[in-house]
Amino acid sequence: MNYDQILQEIYQEIQPYAGQGEPAAYIPDLLKVNPDRYGICLHTLDGQDFAMGDCDERFAIQSISKVFALAMGFARLNDRLWQRIGVEPSGNAFNSIFQLELEHGIPRNPLINAGALVMTDILLSVLEYPEREYLAFVRSLCGCDSIQYDESMAASERDNGYLNAAIVNMLKYYGNIENDVERVLRFYFRQCSVKMNCRELSRAFLPFADHTRAFSFDGTELTTSQVKRINAIMQTCGFYDEAGEFSYLVGLPGKSGVGGGIAAICPRQYSVAVWSPRLNKKGNSVMGLKALELLTTKTAVSIF
Amino acid sequence: MNYDQILQEIYQEIQPYAGQGEPAAYIPDLLKVNPDRYGICLHTLDGQDFAMGDCDERFAIQSISKVFALAMGFARLNDRLWQRIGVEPSGNAFNSIFQLELEHGIPRNPLINAGALVMTDILLSVLEYPEREYLAFVRSLCGCDSIQYDESMAASERDNGYLNAAIVNMLKYYGNIENDVERVLRFYFRQCSVKMNCRELSRAFLPFADHTRAFSFDGTELTTSQVKRINAIMQTCGFYDEAGEFSYLVGLPGKSGVGGGIAAICPRQYSVAVWSPRLNKKGNSVMGLKALELLTTKTAVSIF
Amino acid sequence: MNYDQILQEIYQEIQPYAGQGEPAAYIPDLLKVNPDRYGICLHTLDGQDFAMGDCDERFAIQSISKVFALAMGFARLNDRLWQRIGVEPSGNAFNSIFQLELEHGIPRNPLINAGALVMTDILLSVLEYPEREYLAFVRSLCGCDSIQYDESMAASERDNGYLNAAIVNMLKYYGNIENDVERVLRFYFRQCSVKMNCRELSRAFLPFADHTRAFSFDGTELTTSQVKRINAIMQTCGFYDEAGEFSYLVGLPGKSGVGGGIAAICPRQYSVAVWSPRLNKKGNSVMGLKALELLTTKTAVSIF
Amino acid sequence: MNYDQILQEIYQEIQPYAGQGEPAAYIPDLLKVNPDRYGICLHTLDGQDFAMGDCDERFAIQSISKVFALAMGFARLNDRLWQRIGVEPSGNAFNSIFQLELEHGIPRNPLINAGALVMTDILLSVLEYPEREYLAFVRSLCGCDSIQYDESMAASERDNGYLNAAIVNMLKYYGNIENDVERVLRFYFRQCSVKMNCRELSRAFLPFADHTRAFSFDGTELTTSQVKRINAIMQTCGFYDEAGEFSYLVGLPGKSGVGGGIAAICPRQYSVAVWSPRLNKKGNSVMGLKALELLTTKTAVSIF
Structure with a gap:
């Protein structure tokens, strides 16, 4: 899979969505961020990573x-x-x-x-x-x-x-x-x-996509079965009352935050983090959602 | 994967659940069925099928x-x-x-x-x-x-x-x-x-698991993308208010009926139908749910 | 109490409300009625009656x-x-x-x-x-x-x-x-x-205001205690989710209909029926409510 | 009206209800009170007062x-x-x-x-x-x-x-x-x-029953119309989700508290306070409710 090219194409195709939506207004500190930022980073299980846009700027993961x-x-x-x-x-x-x-x-x-x-x-x-x-x-x-x-x-x-x-x-x-x-x-x-950038967030989600290595981090140990169950919960509950829509359009377990971040995983394949502060009415990043929809469409790989 | 043996093991391990739950009482005709029936059938994408128990008796798919x-x-x-x-x-x-x-x-x-x-x-x-x-x-x-x-x-x-x-x-x-x-x-x-048996029901769900062949049946044609989206909807909505529980325990898109049937699919792998009329309080088959949980545990394959 | 004069004054003072609100649209037959009708009729326990406006035109009591x-x-x-x-x-x-x-x-x-x-x-x-x-x-x-x-x-x-x-x-x-x-x-x-005019409706409610005579009509017999309890139910429940507002502004037990009619009683004093088809958003007659508010203000008699 | 005798009769007739219900358990201090207390006091507009039972013990008015x-x-x-x-x-x-x-x-x-x-x-x-x-x-x-x-x-x-x-x-x-x-x-x-006894509470409610004297107490002044409106609000909203029941059985504006007290008024007639700590499931005093029901039955005077 040529992820570099895919991230490049996604970047082009989401441009029409730039400027849509508003950043969360009820947390004053979130309004200090440039609302037009967009970054995406993807880590594959074989150890590669791919990034595009504002991937080094930290934001509140909420x-x-x-x-x-x-x-x-x-x-x-x-x-x-x-x-x-x-x-x-x-x-x-x-x-x-x-x-x-x-x-x-x-x-x-x-x-x-x-x-x-x-x-x-x-x-x-x-x-x-x-x-x-x-x-x-x-x-x-x-x-x-x-x-x-x-x-x-x-x-x-x-x-x-x-x-x-x-x-x-x-x-x-x-x-x-x-x-x-x-x-x-x-x-x-x-x-x-907690503030992280897309690289860090994607990296942090990689263990949730990986069923081959033991999940053991600083005293927190999860069995493969437990990791899968966290995936299942993200899949059905990760996007407030837009969980069905995300499942329908994207088809990956994930979690969004009002800071504009979304982290998701494709089990046994990759983890991905995307960030763009402008939100839709349900509190999810407009460009982030679209980017992930394009990602699973272009890779033709989702959990379904 | 030795599905024959897996279905055999499942059959043994669900015996403790026999007799638990009650068949749906609000549809008189459903009460005429022997509540202790249990059947399961699985079709793989490569054309094999595996069956166990009361697989040839039809029930209302509800x-x-x-x-x-x-x-x-x-x-x-x-x-x-x-x-x-x-x-x-x-x-x-x-x-x-x-x-x-x-x-x-x-x-x-x-x-x-x-x-x-x-x-x-x-x-x-x-x-x-x-x-x-x-x-x-x-x-x-x-x-x-x-x-x-x-x-x-x-x-x-x-x-x-x-x-x-x-x-x-x-x-x-x-x-x-x-x-x-x-x-x-x-x-x-x-x-x-509509009345079907486990063999027929499993067979009918196979096309929803198969992204390699065109979905085209008697005038109903679906694109691969549409088939995946039906999977996504089954995943998040297929089990009334036990959809999260099913996703958590089983991890497959599926749909249950108060006749005691459950049909599910493992994308790119197999379809499966299980039937047992005794239901839990949420209206899903007790032995059916347990059988599918064991299936994904034993095969170590789910969508997550 | 000079009810004739009071009804006259009310008629003057509600004119600013003429044309406000809309008749119920979901029952086609109600739209055939002239929406600007207004009638009021009052029966006292001592046998007098007072009327004003369109008191002889029947409307659906709903x-x-x-x-x-x-x-x-x-x-x-x-x-x-x-x-x-x-x-x-x-x-x-x-x-x-x-x-x-x-x-x-x-x-x-x-x-x-x-x-x-x-x-x-x-x-x-x-x-x-x-x-x-x-x-x-x-x-x-x-x-x-x-x-x-x-x-x-x-x-x-x-x-x-x-x-x-x-x-x-x-x-x-x-x-x-x-x-x-x-x-x-x-x-x-x-x-x-059922269609009645204001005279008939007011007359029909008089027995609910009268605790001195037996309530016995064509086989329906109520004790004084039962009549009072019907009053209590009208008081707390007679105006949908505007019952509190009616109690607050008018202070009489009553019941409204989407045909624009309202019947109310002042226990031990009088019954009254008012009709005007234009309704507020809660489904009660705009001029009817105002007329009754003015009635209890001008007579200085309510149940409170 | 011989209120002394009426209070006496009420006292006799509510004895079967003694011991029914439980005092509010979620406020520890309320449990320190003897749950079997019962007191009632009534003030008429012409300046008389009548009392019976534990009328001098203060309780939290809640x-x-x-x-x-x-x-x-x-x-x-x-x-x-x-x-x-x-x-x-x-x-x-x-x-x-x-x-x-x-x-x-x-x-x-x-x-x-x-x-x-x-x-x-x-x-x-x-x-x-x-x-x-x-x-x-x-x-x-x-x-x-x-x-x-x-x-x-x-x-x-x-x-x-x-x-x-x-x-x-x-x-x-x-x-x-x-x-x-x-x-x-x-x-x-x-x-x-705030702690008051039945005498004090009844006395405090008397001005809400009196439309002849100005309501003016320590800087709080209400017009007759405002007093009536407070009555109307007590009537429709004074007893949580038992307001309709109270209106149906008693027919007086009033307000209850989980301390077991109830204060009510009969406009232009009297105010009354009753206290008994055992509550029904809706949080209202069992003996208090019954006493007021008997009061309006025996006096044959309510607002309806």
């Missing part, structure tokens, strides 16, 4: 961080995890708390905010130094020690994060949060604030 | 029929289809009509009842002899001319199908049904009443 | 008919009625069926469509000649033998009544309808089609 | 405090109040936040928690010394300077008030809270913690 938290928690609790979080798609906007009320505090899956808040609570309970270990895991995945929390963004998100504060209080009301709500919120927003 | 309707409608309307039906998982029980109210009569996807009723309405509008052509398509897929509607079951389901009558009236209220509601209901229940 | 059905059913089942229907306000638009799903087929109260359909089912079960007896009861209440169903309107409403068909099928699904759904719908729409 | 906050806010904002809060019954349990999500942060009415939290926010914005002025208003209404907040109960409720914390964060998210969420919660729970 909800993509939920995949890392899921991996850490799943490795430690295994299937006991599912007593506190489901694996079903939410079928509603990413911030809906109606479902929490109907289902008495059990979030639908680990990739919506409610689920990630419970996962954060779990990490606070099982890890000795949660913030430090989370960062160490991410650094280990992408092989880069300079990955950091953006403390200023995390603090600003906490100050304005009323919806997540509502959700975590609801969860606590239903008995599904063990730690202090403020402690949970602080850690959650720090995870969201 | 909701599995929605996949055939989707194929027929998608072939004819292509992407215009999505103006009337979505592709997102429903995130609710299979019979919820709350979502219809919230979303003004646009069903979430073609594999829930509301979506299949709209699809039925579409087929009534675009086909000249809808009932005859539907049956011809299914016969052509499995290469068996004796496939029939069970008219008595269809009539009985219509007589007691108050929930589907409620749904189709809601859809009509929102302007998403063109034909007479009674006409739509009659055709819908006839599709559900 | 949902006001639900009060008559409630009286007939309550008289016959007494408190057993509440096993099948609640007495709580619905807190949602008049056509919501989400609540039915959440509450498993028990309508919130007898004055929303779902409740009235159950009430209609009850009347079909307990009355020998339901249509004839219903009409006889209404005629007896207002002392006028020429009150009739508008059969053409009833038939036309049935033909287009998809939402009510959805509701009655839902109710049947939950086991809360004993009779054939089509039979229930036909009788329900006949009740809605 | 949600009854919402009526006082409504009076203070309504007096100051008049109809501008309704831009931020509705007047419709909620039709759901007292703690539902689904409605907030559907209606974008506008609470249904001022007597549910969400509405009272917005009202608390309003008082924080318009009053100079909110806590002090609130207490002064309540003291002025009942003519007793020893009324106090129970600071310990307020603090304990805040510590465990996750649901209210969720609600106020939701409201803030939708822009309907101006002040700091913690500040709002603290003041809200202090209002709930």
Whole structure:
């Protein structure tokens, strides 16, 4: 497969989408980023990598961080995890708390905010130094020690994060949060604030595409079966209420963030990260979605 | 892959689940079936087939029929289809009509009842002899001319199908049904009443797993891209509000029916049909689900 | 109280509201009526009556008919009625069926469509000649033998009544309808089609305001306590999701219909009927609501 | 009316209900109270008062405090109040936040928690010394300077008030809270913690029943029309999702609290307060409800 040429073609063909959509406005720090950035990077299992565009500029990974938290928690609790979080798609906007009320505090899956808040609570309970270990895991995945929390963004998100504060209080009301709500919120927003560039993010997702090597990073160990299950959850739940659309158009497990990033994997083939800050109405990167759709069309390889 | 041995092992390992669950009670005709039947059949792309258990007894395919309707409608309307039906998982029980109210009569996807009723309405509008052509398509897929509607079951389901009558009236209220509601209901229940055995059903799904040969059956033609998209929809929406669980445990696109059947495919590898009438609380076959979970575990091949 | 002068003043003061709102468009026959009609009639307990405007033109009472059905059913089942229907306000638009799903087929109260359909089912079960007896009861209440169903309107409403068909099928699904759904719908729409003028409607409501004389009309007998309870239900549930607003602004038990009519009572004082076809967005008569607000302001008498 | 004898008879007739229900368990301090207390006190407009049972023991008024906050806010904002809060019954349990999500942060009415939290926010914005002025208003209404907040109960409720914390964060998210969420919660729970006995509470509600004297207490002035409107809101919204039932059985405007108190008024006749800590499943006092039902039955006077 000539990935260099494919990334080149994709770049040409997504130009008509440049300028469409708006960056997320509810996190002030995100508005400081140039909204017209576009970068894509792809790592294959045989050790090659291909990049195009703004691949060296870091951005806040936001909800993509939920995949890392899921991996850490799943490795430690295994299937006991599912007593506190489901694996079903939410079928509603990413911030809906109606479902929490109907289902008495059990979030639908680990990739919506409610689920990630419970996962954060779990990490606070099982890890000795949660913030430090989370960062160490991410650094280990992408092989880069300079990955950091953006403390200023995390603090600003906490100050304005009323919806997540509502959700975590609801969860606590239903008995599904063990730690202090403020402690949970602080850690959650720090995870969201982690900054990575497309090269680092693609590299960090490569182990999720690789069933040949053991998944073992800084104390987080997953079996092949567990890695596949994380893939399955990304496939059905990774794009808020656009998960079906992504599955329909792209056909890869993945996760998006409101910072404009999307990471996805083609099992046994490659991992890919794309970034472009302008979002559609459902909160997913306009150019990012289109780029991945073109990628699976041009390679004629998806999971289906 | 020694599928014969795998089916044998599966048969042994699912015995502890025998007798668990209950057959669907709301369709009287389904209760006449021996609830302890179990059959499985698998067709590979290279032309082999493997069977085990009650593979020659026909059962009502019920909701599995929605996949055939989707194929027929998608072939004819292509992407215009999505103006009337979505592709997102429903995130609710299979019979919820709350979502219809919230979303003004646009069903979430073609594999829930509301979506299949709209699809039925579409087929009534675009086909000249809808009932005859539907049956011809299914016969052509499995290469068996004796496939029939069970008219008595269809009539009985219509007589007691108050929930589907409620749904189709809601859809009509929102302007998403063109034909007479009674006409739509009659055709819908006839599709559900189609009887096939595991061999025939597995055979009928093989073309959805095969991207090398053209999909062309009795006038219904689908491109490779369209076939993949039907796979994607089965993957995210095929198991009511257990779609995530199925994806998590099995990792194959598929569709279940309350008659106890499940059909699934492993793209580029095989199709499989399993049947056992006892259902779990979400309406999916207990032994069927377990058999497919064991199948992907033992073959170590899934889409992830 | 000089009611003549008050009705006169009201007439002057509501002129600025003339032309506001639109008549109900979903029932074709309602659009044949001159939308700028306005009539009001008031009957006092001491036997006087006062009228103003278009008081002799009959209109379809539509949902006001639900009060008559409630009286007939309550008289016959007494408190057993509440096993099948609640007495709580619905807190949602008049056509919501989400609540039915959440509450498993028990309508919130007898004055929303779902409740009235159950009430209609009850009347079909307990009355020998339901249509004839219903009409006889209404005629007896207002002392006028020429009150009739508008059969053409009833038939036309049935033909287009998809939402009510959805509701009655839902109710049947939950086991809360004993009779054939089509039979229930036909009788329900006949009740809605009853035509009365303001004089007749006001006269028909007078017995609900009168606790001194026995309530006994053509076989329907209610105790004082039952009459008060019907008042209480009208007070909390009579105006769809504008019941609180009506209670806040007017402070009288009453019931509105999409034909533009409103009937209300001031217990121990008077009954009143007002009619004007232009409706606000919640389906209540614009001039009718304003007239009643002015009435309780000018008389300084309400239930509060 | 011989109220002494009526209260005596009520006392006899409610004995079969003694021991039914449970006191609210989610507020630890409420469990310290003897659950078998029962007291009732009634004040007539002509200056008499009648009492029976445990009328001198103070209890936490809890949600009854919402009526006082409504009076203070309504007096100051008049109809501008309704831009931020509705007047419709909620039709759901007292703690539902689904409605907030559907209606974008506008609470249904001022007597549910969400509405009272917005009202608390309003008082924080318009009053100079909110806590002090609130207490002064309540003291002025009942003519007793020893009324106090129970600071310990307020603090304990805040510590465990996750649901209210969720609600106020939701409201803030939708822009309907101006002040700091913690500040709002603290003041809200202090209002709930106010302790009064039946004599004081009945006395405090008397001005809401009296349309002959000006409503003017410590700077809070309401017109007769405003007082009637508060009555109307109590009538339709005062008992969570049992408002219709209370209206049906009792027929008086009123408000209950989870401390077991209920205050109600019969306009132009009397005010009444009853207290008994055991609650039914909807959170209203079992013996209190029954006592008020007997009161309006025996006096044969209600608003209907």
